[in-house]
Every structure is written in C-alpha cells, then in structure tokens.
Amino acid sequence: DIQMTQSPSSLSASVGDRVTITCQASEDISNYLNWYHQKPGKAPKLLIYDASNLETGVPSKFSGSGSGTHFTFTISSLQPEDIATYYCQQYDSLPFTFGGGTKVEIE
Amino acid sequence: QVQLVESGGDLVKPGGSLRLSCAASGFTFSDYYMTWIRQAPGEGLEWLSVISSSSNIIYYADSAKGRFTISRDNAKNSLYLQMNSLRAEDTAVYYCASGKDYFNYWGQGTLVTVSS
Numbered sequence: 001d002i003q004m005t006q007s008p009s010s011l012s013a014s015v016g017d018r019v020t021i022t023c024q025a026s027e028d029i030s031n032y033l034n035w036y037h038q039k040p041g042k043a044p045k046l047l048i049y050d051a052s053n054l055e056t057g058v059p060s061k062f063s064g065s066g067s068g069t070h071f072t073f074t075i076s077s078l079q080p081e082d083i084a085t086y087y088c089q090q091y092d093s094l095p096f097t098f099g100g101g102t103k104v105e106i107e
Numbered sequence: 108q109v110q111l112v113e114s115g116g117d118l119v120k121p122g123g124s125l126r127l128s129c130a131a132s133g134f135t136f137s138d139y140y141m142t143w144i145r146q147a148p149g150e151g152l153e154w155l156s157v158i159s160s161s162s163n164i165i166y167y168a169d170s171a172k173g174r175f176t177i178s179r180d181n182a183k184n185s186l187y188l189q190m191n192s193l194r195a196e197d198t199a200v201y202y203c204a205s206g207k208d209y210f211n212y213w214g215q216g217t218l219v220t221v222s223s
Contacts, residue, residue, distance in 0.1 A: 034209040036152075043202055043213035044152065055211060087152055091208040095168040096154040 002026050002090050006099035012107045019075040021102045023066075023088035031067045032092040037084040038101075044087065048073065080106055109133040109212045111203050116217030123193050123221070129186040129203030129214055137181035140164075140207035143188050145199040146216070153199075156188065157207060193221045 003026035013019050023033065031051035036044040046055045048064035051071060061076045075082055083106060088099040115127040129141070143155040156167045156177040165177055176189040186203050198221050204210035 032208070036210075038152075043215055044210070045213070046209055046211045049209040049211075089152070089154075089209070094166050096208075098152040098154070101151045 001095055002029060002093060002097055004088055004090055004097050004099040006086075006088055006102050008102060009100060010103040010105065012105045013078050014107045015078060015080065017078045019078050019082075019104060021073045021086055021088075021104075023071040023073070023099050025069045025071070025090055025092075027092075028068050029090045029092035032090055033064075033066065033071050034089045034091065035062075035064050035073045036087045036089065037082075038087065039084045075104075078104070078106070109205070111205065111212055111214035113201060113203055113214040113217035116201065116219045118220045118222065119193055120223050121194060121221055124189070124191045125193065125219060127188040127190065127201055127203075127217055127219070129188075131184045131186065131203075131205070134205070134212075136179075136184040139205050141179060141186045142204045142206060142210060143175075143177060143186075143201060144204055144210070144213075145197075145201045147196075147199040150199075155201075158186070159207075190219070193219075195221050197221050 005024045033051045035048040038044040047058050047062050052064045063074045085101045085103045087101050110132045112130045142157045155171045158165050158177045174192045178187045200216040202216045203214045205212040
C-alpha cells in the first residue's frame with residue numbers, strides 16, 4: 001500500500017497567516033492527489049483534486065501543488081472558519097490511502 | 108441539491124453483522140461510482156470499498172475483504188455495505204461518498220460500535 005505522510009500533524013497560526021501543509025507519498029503517484037478538510041463533527045469536504053485543481057465553489061485562498069512524491073497545500077490567509085483537520089489522499093493505486101491529517105488551530 | 112444519507116449504524120457484539128445503507132438524491136446515482144470510507148474515533152480516514160455504476164467493478168481494502176460486501180440498487184438510488192464477523196476495531200463512523208478517485212459528496216456518517 002502507498003503510505004501518505006503528512007506534516008506537521010498539528011499547527012497553530014494567527015489569523016491572516018499563510019499556512020502550508022506537506023504530504024509525502026511512499027512512491028511516485030504522479031498528480032493523483034486530493035486534499036480535504038474536516039471540521040469537527042462533520043464529514044470531510046473536497047478542496048483540491050489532481051494535486052492543484054480547486055473544487056467548484058471552494059475559495060481561492062486554498063491551493064495545492066506538487067507531483068511525484070512531494071505535495072504541498074496552502075491557505076493564503078488563515079481565517080477562523082478554516083479551523084479543521086486537513087487530509088491528503090492518493091488515488092494512484094488501490095487501496096486508496098489518506099494521510100494522517102493535520103489539525104489547524106488559531107493562536 | 109446532492110444528498111447522501113447513511114443509516115443502519117448500531118451497537119453490535121463482536122462476531123455480529125450489520126447492514127449499512129446510503130440513500131442518494133439530487134444527482135443521477137446510476138452514473139456514479141460510490142465508495143465507503145470509515146473513521147475510527149479520534150482517528151483518520153480509511154478507504155474501505157468502491158463499486159462501479161453498474162456494479163461490475165468492486166474493490167475492497169484488506170481490512171474489509173472477505174467480511175464486508177458492497178452493493179447498490181440503482182432503481183432505489185441506494186448503496187449498501189453488508190458487514191459480517193464484526194470486530195472491535197471496526198468501531199467507526201462509516202461514510203458513503205460519491206466518486207471513484209476523489210470524493211466530492213459525502214454523507215453525514217453512521218456510527219458503528221462493536222462491543223460486548
């Protein structure tokens with residue numbers, strides 16, 4: 001199975017800060033990488049697909065980049081409504097696997 | 108609007124069985140692959156199983172293989188997960204989601220607790 005390693009596992013930042021999360025795949029997954037966030041008590045929500053494509057209706061403050069084994073997800077200006085746990089997910093090969101998550105909090 | 112509503116979660120004893128359902132509305136269910144994903148309490152997300160639009164392609168995670176069966180009824184706009192031989196480690200919130208490679212719609216989840 002392809003292992004997805006996210007870092008950091010948690011972070012605390014101020015409102016307006018730029019926040020970056022990384023996701024490392026255990027093998028080359030091309031751009032077959034998606035990003036979700038999950039607010040407490042809610043289902044996950046797709047933000048980015050194919051590494052860098054913004055899902056319809058998702059604010060442009062979210063962005064993704066990368067290919068191969070190294071990927072990054074960025075929030076350009078952190079807002080209180082962005083408090084959530086963020087997950088990457090590969091779909092290069094079955095079983096599809098998720099990263100362990102990054103919990104984002106406000107300082 | 109798109110809605111996915113899971114049901115069937117319950118408290119069950121180890122070794123028991125449960126059938127989860129997911130009722131879909133607001134999109135052409137029969138056109139889409141559907142997926143089950145679960146989340147143990149306080150843990151991350153685990154992909155479990157996927158079924159193609161016509162049910163001719165099905166895959167399972169190793170944790171589900173041989174014990175869980177995914178199925179769908181396009182006439183009823185419904186997805187199912189039959190879970191047998193349940194273990195304590197199957198305790199989780201189970202989500203249905205639309206899609207094969209990425210999951211743009213999710214249900215609210217249904218809680219399965221396996222405990223004696």
